[in-house]
């Protein structure tokens with residue numbers, strides 16, 4: 001009966017701990033997967049932010065270019081930075097104000113180039129106006145721009161990717177410049193019609209500033225996740241710890257109860273035996289008393305009889321003590337105070353040896 005109980009006692013906490021291990025494994029996996037997933041979301045968010053920035057720059061270019069084209073080009077004073085555009089073949093490219101200031105016509109592409117130079121100095125954005133059929137040879141596309149322009153011919157309206165330029169990470173985005181009515185003033189003789197892809201502008205956004213934000217976000221996320229992981233793991237461990245303690249306490253209580261029940265049986269029997277023994281001892285005592293009275297005090301047997309009486313009295317004292325113990329024991333039950341029979345017996349033995357016959 002006891003053996004299977006003991007195995008339960010020993011195996012239950014073990015099974016709980018292996019369950020805890022499984023829970024922690026699943027929790028770790030969940031934390032890891034969601035962390036990887038969220039960092040991916042943050043990373044693609046970074047690229048998307050850079051893409052939006054590039055798109056905005058492109059749209060601004062298109063708007064001011066459209067404004068310029070709507071005037072058929074604009075005039076600006078000729079300076080070292082703004083010499084006449086040799087590729088602009090038009091009447092009245094240079095004009096002179098009545099005061100004698102020389103002005104030159106700035107076509108949209110020329111303006112775009114100058115704006116891009118300014119932009120690179122101020123925000124680090126690179127811009128490049130290009131075409132598969134460039135009027136100005138320096139406007140020819142690089143390989144990346146060429147494949148984008150080819151895709152625009154197939155009907156795509158935006159191409160973007162992360163690229164390394166001069167050892168720096170950039171988001172490159174390119175969209176087509178579509179021939180509008182205003183463009184035909186200068187580009188009609190190349191054979192372009194309204195709606196044709198005249199070329200495109202590629203914008204390169206440095207990724208470094210975006211990556212600083214990305215790193216900060218990932219760090220925050222990681223800290224939150226580490227905190228979550230630790231909370232989960234310690235929660236599980238604490239939970240299992242208290243559960244095992246609870247179970248152990250219950251088993252201990254059950255074990256104590258069993259011991260008690262056993263002890264109670266033993267005590268009951270001891271009580272009965274003591275009861276049975278006290279009667280004959282009383283008889284021995286009574287009879288030896290009578291014998292002592294009958295014998296002369298100096299009779300050699302009276303000394304022996306005295307010794308017998310002494311020992312019988314000790315026996316009955318012991319029996320009385322034992323009866324007391326058994327009563328005490330049954331009263332204490334079931335609060336859990338277990339009587340140490342061993343100790344009780346030892347004390348008793350000690351007292352017996354003390355009073356041993358000389």
Ligand code: HEC
Nearest residue numbers: 069073087088107109110131134135136139177183186199
């Ligand atoms: C005032 C004349 C003029 C107008 C208007 C004009 N362009 Fe141009 N465009 C030029 C000249 C000249 C060049 C080549 C030299 C340069 O880069 O300035 C050029 C260059 C370009 C380029 C760069 C590729 C190349 O051929 O070198 C593109 C793309 C372009 N134009 C598109 C347009 C579009 C689209 C419009 C209408 C919104 C337009 N242009 C209106 C004169 C004009």
